[in-house]
Amino acid sequence: MPKAAISTEVLKERAFLVSVEIRHEPGLFTPKDSLLELERLAETAGLVVIGNVSQRLTKPDATTLIGSGKVAELKELVEEQHADLVIFDEELSPRHQRELETVLGEGVRLLDRTALILDIFAQHARTSEGALQVELAQLEYRLPRLTRQWTHLARQAGGGGGRAGGVGGVGLRGPGETQLEVDRREISRRVSHLKMEIEKVRAHRARHRVQRKRTGTPVVALVGYTNAGKSTLLRALTSADVYIADQLFATLDPTTRQISLPDGQAALITDTVGFIQKLPTALVAAFRATLEEISEADLLLHVVDCTHANACEQAEAVEQTLGDLHMDNVQSVTVLNKIDGVVAPKVLADLRAVYPESVMISALTHTGLEALLSQIQSSLNSNLADVELLLPHTAGQLLSAFHQHGRVRSVKHLAKGVRVSGQLPRQRLSDFAEYFVKSAPVGQSLIRPEED
Ligand SMILES: Nc1nc2c(ncn2[C@@H]2O[C@H](COP(=O)(O)OP(=O)(O)OP(=O)(O)O)[C@@H](O)[C@H]2O)c(=O)[nH]1
Ligand SMILES: [Mg+2]
Numbered sequence: 001m002p003k004a005a006i007s008t009e010v011l012k013e014r015a016f017l018v019s020v021e022i023r024h025e026p027g028l029f030t031p032k033d034s035l036l037e038l039e040r041l042a043e044t045a046g047l048v049v050i051g052n053v054s055q056r057l058t059k060p061d062a063t064t065l066i067g068s069g070k071v072a073e074l075k076e077l078v079e080e081q082h083a084d085l086v087i088f089d090e091e092l093s094p095r096h097q098r099e100l101e102t103v104l105g106e107g108v109r110l111l112d113r114t115a116l117i118l119d120i121f122a123q124h125a126r127t128s129e130g131a132l133q134v135e136l137a138q139l140e141y142r143l144p145r146l147t148r149q150w151t152h153l154a155r156q157a158g159g160g161g162g163r164a165g166g167v168g169g170v171g172l173r174g175p176g177e178t179q180l181e182v183d184r185r186e187i188s189r190r191v192s193h194l195k196m197e198i199e200k201v202r203a204h205r206a207r208h209r210v211q212r213k214r215t216g217t218p219v220v221a222l223v224g225y226t227n228a229g230k231s232t233l234l235r236a237l238t239s240a241d242v243y244i245a246d247q248l249f250a251t252l253d254p255t256t257r258q259i260s261l262p263d264g265q266a267a268l269i270t271d272t273v274g275f276i277q278k279l280p281t282a283l284v285a286a287f288r289a290t291l292e293e294i295s296e297a298d299l300l301l302h303v304v305d306c307t308h309a310n311a312c313e314q315a316e317a318v319e320q321t322l323g324d325l326h327m328d329n330v331q332s333v334t335v336l337n338k339i340d341g342v343v344a345p346k347v348l349a350d351l352r353a354v355y356p357e358s359v360m361i362s363a364l365t366h367t368g369l370e371a372l373l374s375q376i377q378s379s380l381n382s383n384l385a386d387v388e389l390l391l392p393h394t395a396g397q398l399l400s401a402f403h404q405h406g407r408v409r410s411v412k413h414l415a416k417g418v419r420v421s422g423q424l425p426r427q428r429l430s431d432f433a434e435y436f437v438k439s440a441p442v443g444q445s446l447i448r449p450e451e452d
Helices: 001-011 032-042 068-078 093-104 115-125 128-145 164-170 177-214 230-238 281-285 290-294 310-325 345-354 369-384 396-405 425-435
Strands: 013-024 046-056 085-088 109-112 221-222 255-260 266-271 298-303 330-335 384-391 405-413 418-425 434-436
Touching: 001 310, 013 032, 013 068, 032 046, 032 396, 046 128, 046 369, 068 093, 093 109, 093 128, 109 115, 115 128, 115 281, 128 177, 128 290, 128 418, 177 290, 177 396, 221 230, 221 290, 230 255, 230 266, 230 298, 230 330, 230 369, 255 418, 281 290, 298 310, 298 369, 310 345, 330 369, 369 384, 369 396, 384 396, 384 425, 396 405, 396 418, 418 425, 425 434
Parallel strands: 013 046, 013 085, 085 109, 221 266, 221 298, 298 330
Antiparallel strands: 255 266, 384 418, 384 434, 405 418
């Protein structure tokens, strides 16, 4: 029905994009590639992109970011092309936001990349946990940017679904300064409430993880750039009915399923939110409850879409985000996905040079999955060291940590302490160094065990 298709397109809001390049602060992506990504983000949010402008600067303008001449040009273009929104690829400070809104006038809404991503998150959050986290991130982002002109993209666009999509209901479009003050107080109260709720979810998840760890089942987490194929890989390995889509940030909430490794051992595999360049770490950290699933994993599978022209930059952005979140000490296997697609030989060669140990697969056609499972098994096994400890009775938390991070083989309660044998991940050995009975480097076994 072409008629219906045309009318939906007409109903879509029209977005004009602005790319800013600061000469001495080169990003991971070229401004052009970053702009292409912003266009995909805008489309994912349900907008139609009608044009763009770029600005190259030595340093950002304190008032309008792009300078008054460029702002005038932008205003003209926006009026000419009847844009409903202007979206900047760079983060706008609260001051930039205020000044630019004043110049652009009431009929045009102004967003930056972060606000756009938050809107997509709000549309895609499907669980109450996801919705809570998105709402908190949105409010924290908006609080310093609260202005009279502010309106919510999803609400304007006529829906935006989900509980988080409805957070505009706190009365952000106040008529004047007094109303703004009321709104600010209300939002601060809501932020405190959300933090408390998220803390409850986090504690619940932590308890659940401890229980899971007690069974000794290792956890493998899928990480990677958005749209890399993480959910497709989870489905290929477990037949889980997860949502897969050729759009950015299709997955927001973690899903965990069990897999069987070639030696019969079971492992749990978790799919979660993807990463993207230029996303402020503070914002990623708002997904704390979700991200803890990754930080507590025994192994990360870093999924890379090797058909993407920016595959190397995307992989680098993921590594950087993992570093910022202090998760780079968890061992990881790089998985080059989509090898059934058109892979540029140079991109593949570059990726292989950086990640020589990578495994090549196609999650779609199930190519290379057996090799991947063997790699998961050997990585999990090689990372564990056999240990025997004598923990003093006072070191209850170390015993819990052993249960949580390692595999406990036996526990014996003796007069002098608790004798535990099992396996620990190598990166955690130093936490227990004082109490080694076996497998400790000479001289480190400070407590001599009582004969059993
Ligand atoms: N050709 C090809 N396409 C794939 C492959 N794996 C995934 N895709 C496609 O890539 C797109 C994204 O897949 P998802 O599994 O949703 O990606 P994701 O990493 O979970 O993405 P987000 O949840 O949005 O971060 C979908 O259109 C998939 O069909 C593959 O091996 N080959
Ligand atoms: Mg996904």
